Amino acid sequence: MKCSTKITLIAAAVTASISQSSIAQTAEEEASKPSSLDFEQIIVTGTSRPKEKIESTNAMTTFGEEKLERLAPYSVGELVRSIPGFHAEDTGGETGNNVAPRGFPLSTQTEFTALLRDGMTVFYNQDVLFSQNDRFTRLSNFIGNVEAIRGGASSIFVGSAPAGFINFLSREGGDDTEGDVFFETNSNNRLGAQAWVSGSINDQTVYAIGGWYRKGDSARDPGYTANQGGELNANVKYFFEDASGFTRFEFNKQNDKSFFFIPQPLTGSTTDAQTIPGGMDIRDGTTGNSAGARLLRLANTPSGDIDLDVTDGNFADVTYFGNTTEVELNDAWTFSNQVRYTDMLTTFTGIINVGNAESLSGKAQAIFDTNEQALADAVFGGELNYRVVDAGTGFELANNSNVDSFNTNGFGINAGFWHRRFEGDNLQNETKMRHIYEGFDEGTFYSTFGLFVSNINGHVTDYRINTLQSVEPLPQRLDIAFIDAEGNDIASGTYKGIQAGSHGFANIVYNESTIAPYADFEYEIDDLTLNLGARYETLRANGEAEDPGNYEISSFTTDSDAVNGNIILPFGAGTYRNFDVEYNELAWTVAANYIVNEDFAVFTRYADGFRMPDVDKYMAITDLSSQEEIDEFNRSERRETQPASTVMAELGFKYNSGDVAAFLTGYYAAADDLFFNVPTVVDNQVVQRQAFRNTETLGLEAEFNLQVTEGWSVGLSATYQDPEFVNTPAAEFINSDGNVDTVNINGNMPVRVPKHFGQLTSSYEFEDFAWGVASINATYSWSGKRYADDANTAELPFYGMLNLGFAIENEDGYYVRADVKNINNSEGLSEGDPRAGETVAGQSTTFNARVVLPRTFTVSVGKRF
Known part of the structure; x- marks a missing residue:
């Protein structure tokens, strides 16, 4: 069925539902019930001015306190499942999740979508690889409201966020003292608490303070405390005596580490994924990060001592503080200024599979074939002789006589021990002048003139070291030691579990300065609102990237041997390449909203946006082979660093009458020159190949709420879209023979982007009884068929998850909440393995994939006052 036909059918069905339900409503009921x-x-x-949602020219979703409590999202990714148009892969854990908006494929985690805290990003360049925005923009009960913009004016109010942004609004104080505190536990040994309190200091000053802390094993217990840490928030707001404005001071401190789930080894196929016998269970097994392989220590390397621990996981130590001041200068002009300074240290330490599970006997044979002369004495009795030992203790786990039954499966896997450290600070300032002019015929003209500036100092270091792991519930790092006829060790094919193969290194220090003047205009006459906006952004980035050098392990260690000492690792060469680049981009939009009557409004918008490059693009300078290419880079002419451009067109309908509310948005979204550094594993090496993609998507977003009875409500958030590659040259990939081949991907679906996804919710509030007020709620989220590769050879099938919740609260504010996530214990795959072949997956009998999080029970006990 064609996309347009399906969209027409969906729209017709929703419109019919609206019409039938509205007939049954009386005028009295319509007046008494607010929009759901x-x-x-x-x-x-x-928006240039505060306004009712029905007046907005943007497609937007809002979350109040009650809705947030019922959804009880464990991560920003899970919350995004409630937003149409934004497809979330929330399987990374509490942080590190992916958001693909309106059919755009992602080369990083949240490339086209921004997260704001109280109107400003916590860190402006907020999609640095493995330091993405949900690491330092966290959910808690200190967040009182959430407003999400899809497309629309996003490009005008936030740079490099052309697909939309989500604004998390903190609680503020009022005249009365209010608060909430609760303690929680779950089936993963979680112990946590959240609390906030707000009130007034005097007649002109209010405050709010809150925080959270938790620790636990995570949904896939790695054998150590996986999640631990917390956050402290505070703000104080002072209102000027003449009621002409306010000044607000804010403070936030985060110190937290969270487990990051990566694709785990499985067998079967992506359409019939199964647990490898003896391996990590598909439902609740670990993904490679485990107590048996957590430490990696190398002394005296050319880049200094390396001491890594996967228990750090996604670590964030972030402090920010700032001020927002707003003053009404007169009846027409309002001045506001927001400033925020953020100091941030984030690290990612994890084990990411860079190959499929394979037999250890085959691995040993491959090492021997490469080092046949040095290991000649290991062949006797007609076979190759070796021991498989624990890389930390040297304890023998198997040998050539029984290795094929080791852990039942006899498998090992190439496991990349990846560590990224990002350290930086960011000063942001946004100044606005807003003007109201009412002498324009019978209408009102609203103007906003803004200037945004940002300065970032950053330092990124990367270590990617290829190790050998077992395939078992809690994997161990392995060494393969070859022995002679007397049982003496000849040499080891690995060093502390490190093997020849895919390794990486990066070290870059940089500065980014951004200046972006923008303007937004709204003309309102009667029920019509017209909107025009533009943003001109200049990005200047300079710094130095260290050249990588190749070093044999024997060059910096004394305990290597004739085989493992020859393994080459990359570290800093001590020489640097300087860069100084500049980009200038214009975003603009035009829109209109018309309120047909008090129940119905229609809006339309066209937007042209951009996504600026970031530090991961600047690193490309170390890959250039000639001075001419380096000069092109510094002239901002290299294609791999060019900004991505986007176009969006929207037509939306908003309807509310009595017990029925609906928000429908049809959209067209296109992106050009999306840059991908496509990884493919060949002979245990991750080969990076540059690729550029162009995409187009036609889609329909729907939000629909129905108050069935006084206590029972039903909601739907759904998206149907038809994303595809267009005007993209034949995609290159490396085939099984190690040769470069090509495949036509035009007309194919972009990687991991479904045609349909959504969430169905239902809640019921019981009548008051002796113990208080009780309610139950259910949420069913689904993701339709996707593909793990551009060639669409590896299908990721439809999956759905059901969550249930129950709450009871008495008149004194004491309450109990219970939630069950994924009660149906879905085994859906959210992604394949990007490192195994993003262009052509090339599946074998084993593969890697990231699986949705298993069933989890949570209970909270608290007091609201």
Whole structure:
């Protein structure tokens, strides 16, 4: 069925539902019930002035306190599942999740979508690989409201976020003292607490303070405390005596580490994924990060001592503070300024499979074939003789006589021990002048003139070291030691589990300065609102990237041998390449909203946006082979560092009458020159190949709420889209013979982007009884068929997850909440393995894939006051 036909059918079905339900409503009922999609809510995001949601020219989703409590999202990724148009892969854990908006494929985690805290990003360049925005923009009960913009004016109000942004609004104080504190535990040995309190200091000053802390094993217990840490938030707001404005001071401190789930080894196929016998269970097994392989220590390397521990996981130590001041200068002009300084250290330490599970006997044979002369004495009795030992203790786990039954499967896997450290600071300032002019015929003209500036100092270091792991519930790092006829060790094919193969290194220090003047205009006459906006952004980046050098292990260690001493690792060469680049981009948009009557409004918008390059693009300078290429880089002419450009067109309908509310948005979204550094594993080496993609998507987003009875409500958030590659040259990939081949991908679906996804919710609030007020709720989320590769050879099938919740609260504010996530214990695959072949997956009898998180029970006990 064609996309347009399906969109027409969906729209017709929703319209019919609206019509049938509205007939049954009386005028009295319509007047007494608020919109279940909060159309009457005053929104402050993506607009020149606060306004009711039904007046907005943006497609947007809002979350109030009650909705957030019922959803009880464990991560930003899970919350995003409630936003149409944004497809979330929330299988990374509490942080590190992926958000693909409106059919765009991702080369990083949240490439086209920004997260804001109280109107400003925590860190402006917020999609640095493995330091993405949900690492330092966290959910808690200190967040009182969330406003999400899809497309729309996003490119005007936030740079490099052309597909949308999500604004997390903190609680603020009022006249009365209010608060909430609760303690929680779950089936993963989680112990945690969250609390906030707000109130007034005097007649002109209010405050709010909150925080959270938790520790636990995570949904896939790695054998150590996986999640531990917390956050402290505070703000103080002072209102000027003449009621002309306010000044607000904020503070936030985060210190947290969280487990990051990566694709785990499985057997079967992506359409019939199964646990490898003796391996990590598909439902709740670990993904490579485990107590048996957690430490990697190398002394005296050319880049200094390396001491890595996977228990650090996704670590963030972030502090930010700032001020927002707003002053009404007169009846027409308002001045506001927001400034924020952030100091941030984030690290990612994890084990990422860079190959499929394979027999250890085959691995040993391959090492021997490469080092046949040095290991000649290991062949006797007609076979190759070796021991498989624990890389940390040297304890023998298997040998050539029984290795094929080791852990039942006899498998090992190439496991990349990856560590990235990002350290930096960011000063942001945004100044706005807003003007109201009411002498324009019978309408009102609203103007916003803004200037945004940002300065970032950053330092990124990368170590990617290829190790050998077992395939078992808690994997161990392995060494393969070859022995002679007397049982004496001849040499080891690995060093502390490190093997020849795919390794990487990066070290870059840089500065980014951004200046972006923008303007947004709204003309409102009667029920019509017209909007025009533009942003001109200049990015200047300079710094130095260290050249990598290749070093044999024997050059910096004294305990290597004739075989493992020859393994080559990359570290800093001590020489640097300087870069100084500049980019200038214009984003603009035009839109209109018309309120047909008090129940119905229609809007339309066209937007042209961009995504600026980031530090991962600047690193490309160390890959250039000639001075001419380096000069092209510094003239900002290299294609791999060019900004990505996007186009969006929208047509939306908002309807509310009595017990029915609907928000439908049809959209067209296109992106050009998307840059991908496509990894492919060949002979245990990750070979990076540059690729550029162009995409187009036609889609329909729907939000639909129905108040079935006084206590029972039903909601739907759904997206149907038809994403495809267009005007893209034949994609290169490395075939099984190690040769470069090509495949036509035009018309194919972009990687891991489904045609349909959504969430169905239902809640029921019981009548008051002696113990208080009780409610139950259910949420079913689904993702339709996707593909793990551009060639669409590896299908990721449809999956769905069901969550249930129950809450009871008495008149004194004491409450109990219970939630069950993924009660159906879905085994859906959210992604394949990007490192195994993103262009052509090339599946074998074993493969890697990331699986949705298993069933988890959570109980909270708290007091609201």
